[in-house]
Amino acid sequence: MRIFIGVAWPYANGPIHLGHIVGAYLPADIFARYQRMQGNEVLMVSGSDEHGTPITITAEKEGKSPQEIADRYHKINSEVMEKMGISFDLYFRTSHPHHEEVVKEFFLRLWENGYLYKKKMLLPYCPKCNRFLPDRYVVGTCPYCGYENAHGDQCDNCGRMLDPKDLINPRCAICGTPTEFRETEHIFFALSKLEESILKWIRDKTYWRDNVIKFTRNFVKGGLKDRAITRDLEWGVEVPLDGFDDKRIYVWFDAVIGYLSASIEWAKQNNKDWEVFWKDKNTKHYYFLGKDNIPFHTIIWPAMLMAHGELNLPYNVVANEYLRFSGEKFSKSRGIGVWMPELLENFHPDIIRFYGTVNMPENRDSDFTWDDFVQKVNEELIDKFANFVHRALIFAYRNFGEIPTRGEVDEVDREAIKTITQTLKKMNEYMDNVELKKAFKEWLNLARYGNVYFDRKAPWALCKESREKCATAINISLQIVQALAVLGAPFLPFTSERIWKFLGNEDSIFLHRYTEAIKNLQVGKKLNKPEVLFEKIKREEERYEKWEQIDLRVAEVESVEDHPNEDKLYVLRINLGNEKRTLIAGLKRFYKKEELFGKKIIIIANLEPANFRGVKSEGMLLAGEDDTTVGFLTPQGNVPLGSKVQANGIQSNPKGILKFKKFQKMKMEVVNIEKENGRIVAKGNKDYAIDFKVPEDWIGKQGVVFIDKKPLILHIGDILIAPVKYVKPGGKIR
């Protein structure tokens, strides 16, 4: 059987992140590898989507050409795919001339078949930006659901496809100027003509995933409208008709054709036949993508293929939900998430693939957290699986050096063999159904079972008793190891390959069939010296390097004197509980002596001492200031003198004194602590999300944040540190 696998094309406007991998490329690759090991002929393609306005905008920002931007990210993302072991037959790109040719041919064919037509239309034009706006760059109110920030192409709220002119109060998404509509001529795709056919086609796709069916039905409900497939742009595929020199084919039309162009290119490069993949009705087409891409793959692309007339339609569209990062959406601009190039620098691809599979958002959004990542990898992948493989292999290697003979088997042995067989069977079922997580769970169970079997047989003791029995136990243990390697190969290709070698094989595991997981080992085959498969991930404690250097403490002012030689300064005598110090403070313009006397203040206790005109200051008092007010910091409740200030519950523990210069580099700000949508936000110069459990009574109060890797709020236990009087949020601390 032949299987075509198309994976949504990542946009070449930035490096891809873990969400992309886990939501599309990894599941696709697992499926592809599995199908190949089932003996099917697989063609899997994807590539960089390099056209479209966002790239031109990035290019403008950086003063580069769109091609340069596309080149950069195409390279980066190709490397990511390669390193992750995503086994594309071709990872193509839409700016490739061959792709453009295919798009034009496709276009002309649709034109000839009567599915494209010219139409003069009024398009949104931003008088300020001086250009026609792409659909996505027009925002306004959705006519269907009333959502105010609907984009011109699609309402993100109700999911309906829109045309910019449907929007109420359209405005430019870039500058906010109300848009004008100017006349221009464009090519339309007669989607409406195909509505019936699409509905009919969808009807029997009951085996699709729930989310895909639901989303698609919902989408078609509103009726299919003809869509313009050209834009007033310069960056994109040219329109192969006269009079359209200043227009380009729109990305959504262009990018999906990539599946075809990449197939053709692959055939060309490898001297293969692409047509059997696209025209032979027995070839099944699978598409892997994130949920936002569903309508393009269940409606538009199929409609385009229908209009084309002789190409295969999708058999299954496998859409995943989103992977969130600590509960938030991945966001480049906010720096939330993990990006692949960086992740790959720190972790073995199979570790990423393991976690990606275990936490795959197959049916619902899932959440990435570092804690969970470390725990799952260490405890499930390494402790359970890798350790079992290693203990079995090293035992075999040391005691036999080859695959030992399987002698007479007992109950326990029979059960083990049965477990292997059943695992294969179950995994086959799940994999055929594209239920990757379930399949993988079976695999993990087998690894767990391996330990159980090994323990039950206790070969270390058995060997002393009977070498023959021990050999049998080890033979079967290695049988489990082999099964794990073969069955796990689609998921952890690199590791499976290694284990395969340890088992004494010379060739690649991928030359073998999935069913060989249960094949009897060749007795007497020399084993290779096993190595540890993975080092455990060290759980790195969160470190706040800046905060750790400063020692803030509570002190009480015992006396206030004028500085003898400098009339802006006070000389304070302060009590730190077990210690008294002299401090210089520049508060004379803002506070009278009696306003300071007896007050609790916050001082930097480990600041390098400094001389102010003959008086030595042993520390520094902290105050928040805006342009009119200075409010010294003070604990909002009773705390013992000398108490150490904490930040998000973290005690600083500075080793030495803090240089004044270093202190100057530290950022502290006055903030208003508020609760928004259930989370705590500290509003200063900007909104700081506080991920620290804050007592209810702090909400609505002022506080102080210390900016480290993330904003830390200052307190002592339940007592908040804040300016003694209201200072505008964002006020600096000095």
Next chain:
RNA sequence: AGCGGGGUGGGGUAGCCAGGAAAUCCCGCCGGGCUCAUAACCCGGAGAUCGGUGGUUCAAAUCCACCCCCCGCUACCA
């Protein structure tokens, strides 16, 4: 507000669409075993009125209705 997801032993989850005997797995906790292995492994135990209320049914975590609570999205981006 709209849309989407969720509320299952201390934490994180599976099961729910196709209702049925002991509710899954990981971590944690308690007790035991083992010492071959990456302080890894194995066994046993405590611990859940499956968010609430009402309904359908011989039978509901699972179906229906209503309610409560959480979270996400509504910025380029799977």
